[in-house]
Amino acid sequence: MRKNLSRTPINVGLIGYGKAGEAVAKVVQQSSDVRLRWICRHQGPLGIGNVDIPVFRMDDNDALRQWVDHQVVDFIIDFSSPDALQAYGELAAQQRIGIISANSAHTPEQLALAAKLGRKIPIMCAPNITRGVNFLLLAANAVRRLAPDADIAIVEEHFRDKLEISGTARRIASTLEVEENVIRSLRLGGVVGSHQVIFGFPYQTLRLTHESISREAFGTGVLYALQLLADQPPGFYAYDQLLLSLLIRELQSMQECPVD
Numbered sequence: 001m002r003k004n005l006s007r008t009p010i011n012v013g014l015i016g017y018g019k020a021g022e023a024v025a026k027v028v029q030q031s032s033d034v035r036l037r038w039i040c041r042h043q044g045p046l047g048i049g050n051v052d053i054p055v056f057r058m059d060d061n062d063a064l065r066q067w068v069d070h071q072v073v074d075f076i077i078d079f080s081s082p083d084a085l086q087a088y089g090e091l092a093a094q095q096r097i098g099i100i101s102a103n104s105a106h107t108p109e110q111l112a113l114a115a116k117l118g119r120k121i122p123i124m125c126a127p128n129i130t131r132g133v134n135f136l137l138l139a140a141n142a143v144r145r146l147a148p149d150a151d152i153a154i155v156e157e158h159f160r161d162k163l164e165i166s167g168t169a170r171r172i173a174s175t176l177e178v179e180e181n182v183i184r185s186l187r188l189g190g191v192v193g194s195h196q197v198i199f200g201f202p203y204q205t206l207r208l209t210h211e212s213i214s215r216e217a218f219g220t221g222v223l224y225a226l227q228l229l230a231d232q233p234p235g236f237y238a239y240d241q242l243l244l245s246l247l248i249r250e251l252q253s254m255q256e257c258p259v260d
Helices: 019-029 061-070 082-094 108-117 131-146 167-176 216-229 239-256
Strands: 010-015 034-041 055-057 075-078 098-101 122-125 151-158 183-187 193-201 204-212 235-237
Touching: 010 019, 019 034, 019 216, 034 061, 055 061, 061 082, 075 082, 075 216, 082 098, 082 108, 098 108, 098 216, 108 122, 108 235, 122 216, 131 167, 131 193, 131 204, 131 216, 131 239, 151 167, 167 183, 167 193, 216 239, 235 239
Parallel strands: 010 034, 010 075, 034 055, 075 098, 098 122, 122 235, 151 183
Antiparallel strands: 151 193, 193 204
């Protein structure tokens, strides 16, 4: 991995330029800490409006290798599909380029590949890259551990055309060690994404809710994930685990502060 990644700017390449990828590119370009060096897309024109950023196609293996090999980036941000990791993962690891795969529903085989790549580079597979959802995961896990007897329901809402159960909801269920049959799915118009964890106690309920207001939330989540990963050694990381480590350090710092 390249040294001193905490310096600014961090150079990134973006794979995937659908609605989410476009929103991420917009946010990244507004950041003074991160520079977007190239975009790789599955389909569509090889030009992004008036933006002077090289664009190439995912099915162009020569272009992919050329840009990964010669256009120096510190991280690849992937908003395309989980299986894209197989196309560029080994190549990125050879060049010590970190990876953030912000795709839902990675298969066990794809996660195994990510763990293998983690021997050489810092890599994160995040079914939901927004900061708020990962704070939700952290808080829900804390409640689950402190109150293991509580009933749990998970409600996820997304846009009408989303067919599968939310990968984020599955991740929440896995983190809380509950069966996926506690997940309830709603498909409503143009909803971007909403997740709610409901804990049922005698005579009361606790509801933890996160809602993405716009897809730009994915972009700010990417910037924060880059900040968390920038100084990490090679490894296979989870967003909420990095937040937990940060929280532990903050709590330790609070304990060390003298009380007036």
